Every structure is written in C-alpha cells, then in structure tokens.
Amino acid sequence: MTGAGGQSWRTQKRVFATIATGPILWLLLFFIIPLAVLWAYSFGRNVGLTEIEISGTFANYAKAIEPLYLQIFGKSIAVAGLTTFICLIVGFPVALAITFATPKWKPWLLLGIMLPFWTNLLIRTYALMAVLRTEGYANQSLGWLWQLSSNARVVLGLQPLDAFEPLHLLYNNFAVVLGLVYVHLPFMVLPLYAALDRLDRSLIEASLDLGAGHFRTLLTIVAPLAAPGIISGVVITFVPALGAYLTPDLLGGTDSQMIANVIERQFKRANDWPFGSALSFMLMYATFIMIAWQAQRERKLMRTGIGPDVGARA
Amino acid sequence: MTNSPPNRANSDTAAIKPIIQIRNVTKRFGQLAAVDDVSLDIMPGEFFVLLGPSGCGKTTLLRMIAGFELPTEGQILIDGQDMTGVPPNQRPVNMVFQSYAVFPHMNVRDNVAYGLKIARTPKKDIRDRVNEALALVKLDGLGDRMPDQLSGGQRQRVALARSLVMRPKVLLLDEPLSALDAKLRAAMQFELADLQEKVGITFVTVTHDQDEALSMASRIAVVNKGLIAQMATPSDLYEYPANRFVADFVGSVNLFEGRLIVDEPERAVVECPALGRVYINHGVTGPHEGTVHVALRPEKISLYRQGEAPPAPDAPVGHNLADGVIKGMSYLGDITVFQILMPSGQVMRVSRPNLSRFDQEDFTWEDRVSMRWHSSSPVVLLA
Amino acid sequence: MMRRLRPAIAPLDYTRRWSMRLWVGLVMFFLYAPLVALMVFSFNDSRRNIVWRGFTTKYYDKVMHNDMLMEALGNSLTIAFFTTIISLVLGGLAAVMLWRFRFPWKAAVEGAMALPIVVPEICFGVAMLIFFAQIGWPTDMPWPFSLGAITIAHVTFCFPFVAMVVRSRLASFNREEEEAAKDLGASEWQAFRDVLLPHMKPGLIAGALLAFTMSLDDFVITFFTSGPNTITFPVKVYSMVRFSVTPEVNAASTLLIVLTVIMTSVALYFQNRMVQSGKGPA
Numbered sequence: 007m008t009g010a011g012g013q014s015w016r017t018q019k020r021v022f023a024t025i026a027t028g029p030i031l032w033l034l035l036f037f038i039i040p041l042a043v044l045w046a047y048s049f050g051r052n053v054g055l056t057e058i059e060i061s062g063t064f065a066n067y068a069k070a071i072e073p074l075y076l077q078i079f080g081k082s083i084a085v086a087g088l089t090t091f092i093c094l095i096v097g098f099p100v101a102l103a104i105t106f107a108t109p110k111w112k113p114w115l116l117l118g119i120m121l122p123f124w125t126n127l128l129i130r131t132y133a134l135m136a137v138l139r140t141e142g143y144a145n146q147s148l149g150w151l152w153q154l155s156s157n158a159r160v161v162l163g164l165q166p167l168d169a170f171e172p173l174h175l176l177y178n179n180f181a182v183v184l185g186l187v188y189v190h191l192p193f194m195v196l197p198l199y200a201a202l203d204r205l206d207r208s209l210i211e212a213s214l215d216l217g218a219g220h221f222r223t224l225l226t227i228v229a230p231l232a233a234p235g236i237i238s239g240v241v242i243t244f245v246p247a248l249g250a251y252l253t254p255d256l257l258g259g260t261d262s263q264m265i266a267n268v269i270e271r272q273f274k275r276a277n278d279w280p281f282g283s284a285l286s287f288m289l290m291y292a293t294f295i296m297i298a299w300q301a302q303r304e305r306k307l308m309r310t311g312i313g314p315d316v317g318a319r320a
Numbered sequence: 321m322t323n324s325p326p327n328r329a330n331s332d333t334a335a336i337k338p339i340i341q342i343r344n345v346t347k348r349f350g351q352l353a354a355v356d357d358v359s360l361d362i363m364p365g366e367f368f369v370l371l372g373p374s375g376c377g378k379t380t381l382l383r384m385i386a387g388f389e390l391p392t393e394g395q396i397l398i399d400g401q402d403m404t405g406v407p408p409n410q411r412p413v414n415m416v417f418q419s420y421a422v423f424p425h426m427n428v429r430d431n432v433a434y435g436l437k438i439a440r441t442p443k444k445d446i447r448d449r450v451n452e453a454l455a456l457v458k459l460d461g462l463g464d465r466m467p468d469q470l471s472g473g474q475r476q477r478v479a480l481a482r483s484l485v486m487r488p489k490v491l492l493l494d495e496p497l498s499a500l501d502a503k504l505r506a507a508m509q510f511e512l513a514d515l516q517e518k519v520g521i522t523f524v525t526v527t528h529d530q531d532e533a534l535s536m537a538s539r540i541a542v543v544n545k546g547l548i549a550q551m552a553t554p555s556d557l558y559e560y561p562a563n564r565f566v567a568d569f570v571g572s573v574n575l576f577e578g579r580l581i582v583d584e585p586e587r588a589v590v591e592c593p594a595l596g597r598v599y600i601n602h603g604v605t606g607p608h609e610g611t612v613h614v615a616l617r618p619e620k621i622s623l624y625r626q627g628e629a630p631p632a633p634d635a636p637v638g639h640n641l642a643d644g645v646i647k648g649m650s651y652l653g654d655i656t657v658f659q660i661l662m663p664s665g666q667v668m669r670v671s672r673p674n675l676s677r678f679d680q681e682d683f684t685w686e687d688r689v690s691m692r693w694h695s696s697s698p699v700v701l702l703a
Numbered sequence: 704m705m706r707r708l709r710p711a712i713a714p715l716d717y718t719r720r721w722s723m724r725l726w727v728g729l730v731m732f733f734l735y736a737p738l739v740a741l742m743v744f745s746f747n748d749s750r751r752n753i754v755w756r757g758f759t760t761k762y763y764d765k766v767m768h769n770d771m772l773m774e775a776l777g778n779s780l781t782i783a784f785f786t787t788i789i790s791l792v793l794g795g796l797a798a799v800m801l802w803r804f805r806f807p808w809k810a811a812v813e814g815a816m817a818l819p820i821v822v823p824e825i826c827f828g829v830a831m832l833i834f835f836a837q838i839g840w841p842t843d844m845p846w847p848f849s850l851g852a853i854t855i856a857h858v859t860f861c862f863p864f865v866a867m868v869v870r871s872r873l874a875s876f877n878r879e880e881e882e883a884a885k886d887l888g889a890s891e892w893q894a895f896r897d898v899l900l901p902h903m904k905p906g907l908i909a910g911a912l913l914a915f916t917m918s919l920d921d922f923v924i925t926f927f928t929s930g931p932n933t934i935t936f937p938v939k940v941y942s943m944v945r946f947s948v949t950p951e952v953n954a955a956s957t958l959l960i961v962l963t964v965i966m967t968s969v970a971l972y973f974q975n976r977m978v979q980s981g982k983g984p985a
Contacts, residue, residue: 012802012803012804012805013803013804013805014804014805014806015804015805015806018804018891021891022800022804022806025796025799025800025803025804026796026800026804026806028792028793028796029793029794029796029797029800029816029862029866030812032793032858032859032862033815033816033819033859036831036834036855036856036858036859037815037818037819037827037859038815039834040827040830040831040833040834041822041826041827041830043830043833043834043837044826044829044830044833044834047833096730097730099723099726099727100726100727100730102717102723103717103718103723103724103726103727105717106715106716106717106718107718108718111718113975115727117971118731118734118735119734120967120971121964121967122734122735122738124916124920124963124966124967125738125920125960125963125964126919126920126922126937126956126959126960126963127920127922128920128922128937128940128941128944129738129741129940129956129959129960130737130738132741132940132944132952132956133737133738133740133741133956134737135944136737136740136741136744136953137736137737137740143736143737143740188733188734188737191730191733191734206419206421207715208417208418208419208421209421209423209424210715211386211388211408211415211417211421211714211715212415212417212421212423212479212482213423213434214387214388214407214408214409214714215386215408215409215413215414215415215483216409216414216434216435216438216482216483216486217409217410217435217438217439217486218409218434218435218438219409220714222438226434227423230425231423231424231425245821245823246823246824248823249823249824249825249826251824251825251923252922252923252941256944256945266823266825269825269826269829270825270829273829273832273927279833282829283829283833286823286825286826286829286830287826289823289825289826290822290823290826293821293822293823297821387714388713388714388715389713390712390713407714408714
C-alpha cells in the first residue's frame with residue numbers, strides 16, 4: 007500500500023470531486039441505503055399482505071432467538087465450523103506442497119487450486135449432486151467394488167455378498183458438509199499458501215538443524231509463524247460457509263437447512279420480510295464479529311512480531 | 321604448486337583424525353555442477369573458511385555438510401561417520417544462518433533453549449546451559465527480549481548462542497557478518513575468532529569477504545566455480561597465491577604476463593613485455609621459456625622520483641625496476657594508492673603508507689617516478 | 704568408488720515425498736473428478752447419465768434450441784458486459800481516489816468499500832429485493848433496460864473487487880514518473896492519461912475479467928433481483944437442477960465451464976504479466 011495516504015484532497019478539490027463522486031455515490035445509493043432499509047425493516051411488522059410498518063418493535067429479534075431459530079443458527083455455525091476445520095486439515099498439506107514445489111510445478115498447482123474457485127458455484131454443486139445421488143458415480147463405483155469382492159469370495163469358495171445397497175449420500179448433513187468443503191477448499195488453500203510462501207525457509211532449516219523433527223517443526227515453528235495466514239484462511243472459509251445458501255439448498259435434506267435457507271424462505275415463501283430482515287442482520291453481525299476477531303488477532307500477532315512480513319528480511 | 325610452504329595447519333595433525341571429510345563430492349542442479357568433485361579434510365579445532373565469489377558453490381558445500389542439500393555424488397563424513405542418509409536434525413553439527421533465522425515468535429531464552437528442549441534435556445540443565453551460552457555471547461540480561469527488540473548484531477548473537485548451546489562437533493556459519501555494518505563487522509571478526517578459541521569447537525564459515533576470511537581463519541579454501549582453487553593459511557594464501565584467480569581475488573594485485581627465461585634453484589628471471597625483467601630470488605620450476613604470470617602486490621613496491629632509485633642490492637642492474645607517470649591518486653587516510661602509467665601503456669597500482677602527516681605531498685599528479693621492489697616480492701604464477 | 708543408494712529427497716523437498724504427492728493428488732481428484740465427469744457425460748448418449756452409451760452432441764443441440772435457456776444466456780452475457788464496463792469505471796476511480804488522496808472519513812469510506820466483499824450474499828440479495836420493492840423500480844421496462852436492477856446489484860458487489868485489484872497495482876506506481884510528466888509540461892489530465900493509466904492497465908484488465916466472471920457466475924443475488932422476464936443463465940440452470948439431473952444441464956454447464964476457463968486463462972495471463980513486470984500484487 008502507499009504510505010500514509012498521499013496528498014490532501016484540498017490541494018486539488020476539483021480533481022478529487024471528479025474522481026470521488028461516482029464511486030461514493032454509487033456505494034451510498036445501492037449499498038448503504040439498501041442495507042439501511044433492510045435494517046429498518048427488521049424493526050417493522052406486517053400490516054396487511056404487502057404493507058409493512060416500521061414500528062420500532064424488537065419482536066422480530068425476539069422471534070429470531072427462539073429455540074427453533076437459535077438451533078438453526080447453532081447448527082449453521084457448527085456446519086461452517088466443521089467445514090472450516092476439514093478445509094484446514096485437508097488444505098494445509100496442499101498449501102505446504104505448493105510452497106515447496108519446484109518453480110516448474112508451482113504455477114500449475116496454483117492454477118489447479120484456483121480454477122475451481124473461478125468455476126460457477128452452481129455448476130460445482132450440481133456436479134457433486136451427480137456424484138452423490140443414489141444412482142451417482144460414487145454409488146456406482148462402490149457397487150462395482152462390492153461386486154468385485156463378492157466375485158472374489160466366490161472364487162475363494164465363500165458365500166457371495168448380499169446385493170449392494172446404494173448408500174444415501176445426498177440430501178443429508180454429510181452432503182452439505184462435503185459440498186461446503188468442496189466449494190470452499192480453495193478459499194483456505196490460497197491464504198495458507200500466501201503465508202507459507204512468505205515464511206523464511208531458514209527458520210524451518212534452523213529448527214531441523216537444532217534437532218527437531220518435521221512434525222515438531224510444523225507445530226512449533228511453521229504453524230505459529232503462519233498464524234496470520236491460518237486465521238485469515240479460517241475467516242475467509244467460515245464466513246461464506248456460514249452464509250451458504252445454494253449448497254444446503256441443493257445437497258441438504260429437510261433437516262439440514264442453514265440460516266440462509268431460512269432467510270430465503272421468509273422472503274420468497276413465508277412472506278415475512280421483517281423477520282427475514284432481522285435474521286439477515288443476525289447473520290451479518292455474526293460475520294462482522296468473525297472479521298473483527300481476525301483483525302484483532304492480526305494486530306496482536308503484529309505486536310508480538312509475527313506480522314505478515316515475517317522473514318521478509320533477506 | 322609454485323611456492324609451496326609447509327602446511328602449518330596439517331603439520332602436527334598426522335595422528336588426529338579429521339572432523340569433517342569431504343570425499344569427491346559433486347552437486348549438480350540440473351546440468352550445472354555447483355560443486356565439482358571436491359575433496360577436503362577439516363581438522364578438529366580449526367577455524368576453516370570457505371572463501372569465494374557469490375555463486376561459486378561454497379554455500380552449497382556448507383549446506384551439504386549441514387544436510388540441507390544432498391550430494392549428487394560423493395560422501396561426507398563427520399567425525400568418521402558417513403552422513404549419507406542422515407537428516408539434518410540428527411547430524412552433530414549446527415548452523416548459524418545468513419539471515420540468523422531467529423524464531424520471531426519466541427523470546428531470546430526460548431530461542432536458545434529450543435534445541436535442548438527437543439533433546440529432552442532436564443529443565444535445570446537447560447536453564448544453566450542457556451545462561452552460560454548467553455553469557456558467552458554477551459547477551460546476559462536480554463533473555464526475555466523478543467527478537468524484534470534486538471539489533472542485527474544482537475540477533476546474530478542469539479543465533480550463535482542457540483547453536484553453541486548444543487555443543488556441536490562443528491559449527492557452520494553461512495556469511496555470518498554480511499548483514500552487519502562495517503564497524504560492527506570488524507568487531508565481530510575478532511570476537512568470533514576469540515569465541516572459537518574459547519569454546520574449542522571447529523568452525524566452518526562461508527564468506528565472500530576476503531578481509532573477513534583473512535582475519536578470522538586458521539585455514540582458508542578459496543572456491544571458484546565449484547572447484548577449490550587453493551587451500552592454505554591466510555598468510556600463505558596472500559603471500560603465495562597458487563594461481564591468478566587466488567592472487568586477484570585475495571587482496572589487490574598487479575598482474576603481468578611474461579616469459580620464463582631463467583629458472584635455476586636459486587634464481588629465476590621472467591621477461592615481461594610490459595614491465596621489463598623481473599628477478600626472483602628462488603627457483604619456480606616452471607616450463608622453460610613458457611608463458612607465466614608475475615603478481616606484484618601494490619604495497620610491496622617502493623616509489624622514488626625518477627632516476628633517484630638506489631641500485632638494487634639483490635638483483636642485477638636493470639631488473640626489478642620500472643618507470644612511469646602518476647595518473648591517479650586515491651588518498652585513503654592510512655595509505656595512498658597511486659595509479660602509475662608505464663611506457664608500455666599498462667597501469668601499476670602502488671600503495672604507500674602515510675607515515676607522516678605530510679607524506680601525501682611527496683608525490684602528485686603527472687610526477688615522473690621510478691618503482692622498485694625486492695626480489696622476494698614477485699610471485700610467479702603458472703596457472 | 705561404489706555408487707551408494709541414497710534417499711534423493713532433501714529435507715525441505717516436501718513436494719517430493721510420496722505421501723505429499725498422494726495427498727495433493729487426492730485433493731485434485733476430489734476437486735476435478737466431479738467436473739470432469741459432468742463434462743464427459745454431457746456427451747453421453749443416454750438420458751440416465753451414468754453408464755457410457757456412446758458419443759453424442761445431441762444435448763448441445765437441445766441446449767442450443769432451448770429458447771428459454773438461450774435467452775437466459777443472452778441476458779447473463781448482457782448483464783456481465785454492462786456490469787464490467789460500469790465496475791471498471793467505478794472501481795478504477797475508487798482505486799485512484801483511495802490511493803492518491805487523504806480526505807476526511809477516509810477510513811470509513813475504505814471500510815464501506817470493503818463491505819460488499821464481506822457481507823453474506825444472501826443478506827445483500829434480500830437487501831436489494833427490499834430496496835427495489837421499496838422504491839418501486841419499474842418491472843415492465845423493455846429489454847435491455849429490464850436488466851437494470853440485476854446490473855445495479857452486480858456492479859455493487861463487483862466494483863469493490865476491481866478497486867482492490869487496481870489499487871494493489873497502483874501501489875507499485877512510482878509517483879516520480881507522474882511528477883516527471885508534469886515537470887515536462889503535461890497537465891493533470893495528460894499526466895493521468897499518458898503515465899498513470901498505462902501503468903494501471905494490467906490491473907484494469909484483470910479487474911474487468913474478474914467482474915465479468917463474477918457477474919456471469921452469480922446466482923444468489925440475482926435470484927432475489929430477477930423477475931419472471933429477467934431470468935439469467937445460473938437462475939435458469941438452478942430451476943433445471945432442482946427438477947432433475949439431466950444431460951442437458953450437463954451440456955449447459957460444460958458450456959459455462961469452458962467460458963470460465965477461457966476467461967480465467969486470460970485473466971491469469973495478464974496477472975502473470977503484472978507479476979513479471981516485477982511489480983504485481985503479492
């Protein structure tokens with residue numbers, strides 16, 4: 007970033023006005039105001055079919071913390087948390103591998119991680135549906151393996167196995183978590199890679215040199231120093247996973263609805279906009295808390311010397 | 321070799337086994353050989369320096385001893401044990417990294433204790449040994465500081481203490497002083513040599529700085545393009561360079577091409593088209609009438625006003641004498657360096673100590689001068 | 704000397720360990736197998752979509768002759784086009800503003816500019832739904848003006864990304880170049896056009912492709928802002944997917960994937976050029 011922020015706007019008022027008016031006005035008109043309206047709605051109530059009165063009531067928030075909705079909130083957080091955890095476990099070795107790949111391989115591995123990231127979310131979810139459904143590729147392959155081992159048993163003179171029962175892989179919580187991991191894995195790998203790539207390799211070498219094994223080095227040196235990357239990976243994965251709509255909608259069953267699906271229902275079917283608005287703001291507050299937590303952790307790490315620029319000294 | 325002096329470092333170590341043996345080690349990166357069939361032995365207690373320009377393979381050699389790079393061919397033995405297949409964390413050597421690699425998230429004490437903790441040393445021993453190591457590098461009282469509260473020099477001491485506390489058989493130092501400013505560097509040179517004497521651990525250092533190498537080392541290997549150009553004590557390296565690369569790389573030198581016309585046990589004469597006849601007071605056993613090079617250090621040449629040079633006591637008339645015109649002068653405080661243009665068109669560098677405050681006024685630009693040197697000064701280089 | 708067998712893996716060659724390779728291989732398989740299967744089976748001559756029955760392109764034919772789908776694709780491309788143009792202008796201006804000037808409330812503006820990036824899509828989607836309902840946005844305008852609401856929503860979440868990319872490019876700009884131009888007599892505008900704009904160009908191109916892809920991909924926000932006459936491609940595919948898994952959906956998806964891959968390649972090419980010129984974003 008540029009230093010403390012360049013020249014004062016006063017020195018070139020007209021230039022500043024020309025440049026600033028468009029973006030600021032657009033942001034105000036089509037982002038801040040809609041959010042403000044949404045916020046106002048969350049304090050309103052339905053009067054009649056289409057009429058809504060902003061009465062300043064907290065009834066919508068009271069409803070939002072009823073056990074039914076609190077439970078869905080809790081479940082969303084749990085699902086997003088589990089997704090984030092799995093992404094971290096799966097993604098860390100991948101990020102490590104990319105970091106230490108040869109210059110020839112590195113861009114290809116990075117591209118390999120980034121390409122799905124750019125592919126349409128809906129299409130990726132659909133592709134997963136085709137894999138997981140009762141007649142999908144996963145069950146097809148499992149059935150084939152089952153048949154194979156059954157045949158093997160016959161050859162060995164044993165009883166053949168019972169007929170293959172397709173697994174119910176779709177429309178349940180498993181499918182939702184798998185889908186969220188599938189969609190969000192690149193979100194985790196890329197910041198982890200960025201953090202690991204900045205790490206001074208001689209720190210790892212020093213640890214090995216002093217007798218530590220690879221795993222110990224990973225835990226005592228790499229992980230603490232990559233903490234900013236891990237935290238930002240966690241937040242970048244957790245936030246969209248928490249607000250995910252499409253994945254639980256397409257892959258989940260009746261019991262795997264997440265908060266975004268409930269919000270959608272208030273607007274499209276239940277037609278209870280004030281309540282939907284309140285839920286939306288609850289989700290947004292949760293998001294902001296996560297981001298504030300990240301910012302605060304990052305500041306703290308900066309203070310202890312593990313800024314994002316660790317090891318940047320040559 | 322031309323002038324082979326007795327190898328002091330090895331003279332009395334016939335019975336002692338080398339601590340590090342490098343046997344025919346080659347390291348290739350793709351087609352490029354960074355280290356090319358190098359063999360060398362390092363004795364216990366030596367302060368051994370690998371000196372060479374950047375990219376010559378010296379760091380690769382050091383990292384192969386540490387175990388971070390694997391030799392493509394050949395073998396490295398530490399204390400008689402083959403290190404092939406031994407990972408760095410199980411080798412009895414420790415390294416001080418060029419960037420120091422002080423762990424930024426641990427305080428000084430935890431940094432120094434890191435290796436001992438991994439070795440499961442009892443807590444009390446850890447405390448004692450850490451304190452001892454911190455005292456050794458003069459960091460007592462700074463144990464609770466975080467690395468970003470330390471200066472560059474202090475960080476380096478942490479790295480040193482962190483390695484020394486492990487009591488390695490060999491301490492490897494990768495360009496230990498390159499990140500320090502000039503004053504600190506000079507002080508650290510002495511301190512490192514002092515420290516090495518105190519702890520008695522073999523030091524192997526990599527550097528591209530000849531001053532650093534000359535002032536610290538007990539023995540130096542000059543590395544060029546993956547090969548060892550010469551291995552000798554600092555003074556032998558300077559006074560008896562084995563080839564043009566070493567002569568030129570270590571210190572400053574005037575080089576002249578010539579023909580060896582006399583080569584007897586007690587004297588040799590080289591006829592240099594650009595310099596005249598150079599008389600040397602010992603034989604060089606070079607190729608008769610063959611092309612050789614003569615190296616003359618700038619400080620070994622005396623300067624006189626033209627025609628006032630006294631006759632040489634140790635050389636025939638007309639030998640070891642040259643005339644020229646002063647074309648350049650650099651006053652460096654302790655010495656003044658003159659660039660003297662000779663009739664042949666070649667320039668001779670001559671340095672002259674400023675013994676008195678007024679010495680600098682003796683000679684000036686465009687003065688005609690005579691140069692003379694002792695017959696023991698020139699070095700004849702066959703390679 | 705005997706050639707000794709040695710493990711050819713240096714300590715930090717993590718990528719050369721077979722366990723690491725297996726892990727990366729499995730992850731790549733996990734990421735790509737469903738997509739590859741989807742694309743391959745779009746050429747499968749069977750409605751059941753699971754056993755290979757021979758090669759056919761008839762589903763692409765069907766997609767091409769599916770008027771609703773083609774209209775949706777047309778809508779999507781139109782929206783993406785206008786979104787890109789507007790986002791580019793707004794994002795570029797925002798980047799220059801934040802990079803160049805100090806002004807009161809700058810931190811607040813910066814924060815607000817980052818908000819569209821972090822606010823959950825669903826929240827922004829419903830906010831737009833309410834907003835357009837509240838101001839009584841006309842829904843019966845002729846094409847392409849009927850796409851206005853969706854385009855506005857898309858621009859709002861796209862241009863902060865463009866601003867981010869362009870600003871990181873600007874960070875590497877040497878202000879003395881601009882001063883040199885002015886020193887040589889260039890006006891404010893001429894210095895901008897001749898020195899700053901060429902420097903921003905790779906960032907602008909990368910930002911444009913980012914905006915185009917994001918607009919083309921968006922489902923959730925569009926879902927809340929589209930009316931019955933303004934269906935976009937993802938919204939149409941969504942309703943097909945909800946209905947069933949069919950080879951037509953595979954074919955339509957494959958088309959979009961191919962489009963995305965092309966866009967991504969172009970974007971990466973420009974980003975690489977940015978990095979290779981030594982000053983790209985880290």
